[in-house]
Amino acid sequence: MKKLTILISTIALALSMTATGFAADTIKLGVAGPHSGDLAPYGIPAMKAAQLVVKKINAHGGVLGKQVELLIQDDQCKPEIATNTATKLVTDGADVVLGHICSGATKAALGIYKDAKIPVMSPSATNPPLTQSGDYPNFFRTIASDDMQAKMAVDFAIDKLHVKKVAVIHDKGDYGKGFAEFAKKFLDEAGVEVVLFEGITPGAMDYSSIVQKIRRNKADALIFGGYHPEASKLVSQMKRKRLKTVFISDDGVKDDSFLKVAGDAANGSYVTGPRDLSSIPLNAAATAEFKAEYGAEPGAFFQEGYSAALALLNAIEKAGSTDYDAVTKALRTEYVETPVGNIKFDSKGDAEGVGFSVYKVENGKFVELK
Amino acid sequence: MEYFLELFFGGLTRGSIYALIALGYTMVYGIIQLINFAHGEIYMIGAFVALIVAGVCTIYGLSGVSILILAGVVAVIYACAYGYTLEKVAYRPLRNAPRLSPLISAIGMSIFLQNYVLLAQTPDFLPFPRLIPDFDFMEPVAHIIGSPELVILITTMVTMILLTLLIKKTRVGKAMRATQQDMNMARLVGVNVDRIISLTFVIGSALAAIGGVLVASYIGQVNFYIGFIAGVKAFTAAVLGGIGSIPGAVLGGFVLGWAESFAAGYISSDYEDVFTFGLLVLILILRPAGILGKARKQKV
Structure with a gap:
């Protein structure tokens, strides 16, 4: 009985190999990410997005007249597994790869894809050096990098508000301090003077000392990294102390509580926040598609995953082949309509126009500045 | 010089609030050697009551200052009721228990009151109307x-003067001082010690509520958690000045407020708390009983 099982499974394996061999004329889209383990909720929506996109494209005749085949591999978000995953996808002949999900796993796997000349696109790896270091010309992403917000805020302050002296304040937390440090870096690079860089204690009774310090340093703008309770206190006290300094902050402040608590004092402030995607038709369509198929809400990185699958397959279509140089060139030059907007990728691999917008507080409302 | 004055008044304002709350800690400690950890929550409840009253008053179309006074009075009354009940429920049954028991009871009341407001009101930050107009x-x-x-x-100056007059000049004040010096002896000469202890809690709570209303209308926001931080700082001020001593609590509040303000202004707000607590350590090394505290001999 045991021998019979082994025999059957051997034959099955052998047949499956030939099956892959015969079906060589497909476009192979590798999908890598955590599909098991505790981080699976971050990987599965992107995988399902790829399945939906491939199903739809195949129903419409595929890419370049060929059917698209999915090669799905689990990396559990672990760098040591991700290298195996990448090797497996390379040997299986993936033409392009959607993944990986976690920044650490992506970094570990990228070198292998680079050597094999395979374009990789992550829907979720936000670690800035992945694109900015320039080490991985084969890497693209459909999500904004961690420093994107700070970049938006600083560019806006310099280009639109023409600030000369900036105070950078943060709440000493990971999120706020990270934002503030990126902002300081970009300000330094742009040659704008950072007159103050300090942390404040969240929940302190008042911030009058730091407000006076901002006045003393004659800052044109205050860039604050942190959340809305401190932001409300800061803007109220700045108004109380008759400061004209412009207040600029991050997504942690783009909360209705900020408007409600700071009231009038919030008017004229600027915050960065995720772009309003609800007006993009494909976004709603993708969600509806998912709901029809699975009867649930899509989950994290679904829209980004959907966009990445579309962008990769569109690039192959536009390039006319799966050749590495042609595909990466198409990704950088051809616009594609996706759930995160009409996008193409910049020279480093970040999607242009994805992620954040600057919002101005006007009459107690956030108004997106185009 | 202008910068110095800005920081000076910033520190003075903050310090006077610390002092108001610290008075409650120090008065209670002076009489029953209990650190009332739920005191910060009374401050927070005062602010919440004022918010509710201010909301109702605004509907009836009253103006800024009259709302402030009305909201303040109602908040004080509520806070007094809370302080009175707190003592009856959580501390009186433990009057003769080992000293750790009421301390645990106090921490329990603090957690209870915080979560009570969290559930009964909201976990969010609420806007507090700016009741003090710009003159x-x-x-x-x-x-x-x-x-x-x-x-x-x-307001804090007037409150402190009234408190001093109460303690120095009235019969009740005399009874309070007697209870503080020797509870059994006071009882022997006919002081109703239980009532004096209740009264101490009520006065302390009233001061905390005044602080709560003032801070909330200055900062413009309230949250169930504000009492914890203010309470810790005020407790520090009380220890700094010498816990049990009333002028010490006031002085400790101002010293703490200025230390924070100048440390943040001249050095770095990153290290605001490092400097203030460093100062506390330094003062306690030099004067273990606090700036104005009297070192008492402990009976072993």
Whole structure:
């Protein structure tokens, strides 16, 4: 009985190999990410997005007249597994790869894809050096990098508000301090003077000392990294102390509580926040598609995953082949309509126009500045 | 010089609030050697009651200052009721228990009250109306000391003077001092010690509620958690000045407020708490009983 099982499974394996061999004329889209383990909720929506996109494209005749085949591999978000995953996808002949999900796993796997000349696109790896270091010309992403917000805020302050002296304040937390440090870096690079860089204690009774310090340093703008309770206190006290300094902050402040608590004092402030995607038709369509198929809400990185699958397959279509140089060139030059907007990728691999917008507080409302 | 004045008044304002709350800690400690950890929550409840009253008053179309006074009075009454009940429920049954028991009871009340407000009201930050108007005559110096700071300073000064008069000049004050010196002896000469202890809690709570209302209308927001931080700082002030000593609590509040303000202003706000607590350690090394505290011999 045991021998019979082994025999059957051997034959099955052998047949499956030939099956892959015969079906060589497909476009192979590798999908890598955590599909098991505790981080699976971050990987599965992107995988399902790829399945939906491939199903739809195949129903419409595929890419370049060929059917698209999915090669799905689990990396559990672990760098040591991700290298195996990448090797497996390379040997299986993936033409392009959607993944990986976690920044650490992506970094570990990228070198292998680079050597094999395979374009990789992550829907979720936000670690800035992945694109900015320039080490991985084969890497693209459909999500904004961690420093994107700070970049938006600083560019806006310099280009639109023409600030000369900036105070950078943060709440000493990971999120706020990270934002503030990126902002300081970009300000330094742009040659704008950072007159103050300090942390404040969240929940302190008042911030009058730091407000006076901002006045003393004659800052044109205050860039604050942190959340809305401190932001409300800061803007109220700045108004109380008759400061004209412009207040600029991050997504942690783009909360209705900020408007409600700071009231009038919030008017004229600027915050960065995720772009309003609800007006993009494909976004709603993708969600509806998912709901029809699975009867649930899509989950994290679904829209980004959907966009990445579309962008990769569109690039192959536009390039006319799966050749590495042609595909990466198409990704950088051809616009594609996706759930995160009409996008193409910049020279480093970040999607242009994805992620954040600057919002101005006007009459107690956030108004997106185009 | 202007910068110095700005920081000076900022520290003075903050310090006077610390002092108001610290008085409650120190008075209770002086009489029953209990650190009432739920005191910060009374401050927070005062602010919440004022918010509710202010909301109702605004509907009836009253103006800024009259709302402030009305909301303040109602908040004080509520806070007094809370302080009174707190003592009856959580501390009186443990009067003769080992000293750790009421301390645990106090921490328990603090957690209970915080979560009570969290559930009964909201976990969010709520806007508090700016009840203190901007006076025109303050406009030229508004960047150094604004109208809210002025109102806070005047109110706390008046409150402290009234408290001093109460303790020094009235029969009740005399009974309080007697109870503080020797509870059994006071009882022997006919002081109703239980009532004096209740009264101490009520007065402390009233001061905390005044602080809560002033801070909330100065900062413009309230949350169930504000009492914890203010309570810790005020407790520090009380220890700094010498716990059990009333002038010590006031002095400790001001010293702490200035230390924070100048440390943040001249050095770095990153290290604001490092400097203030460093100062506390230093003072306790030099004067273990606090600036104005009297070292008492412990009976072993």
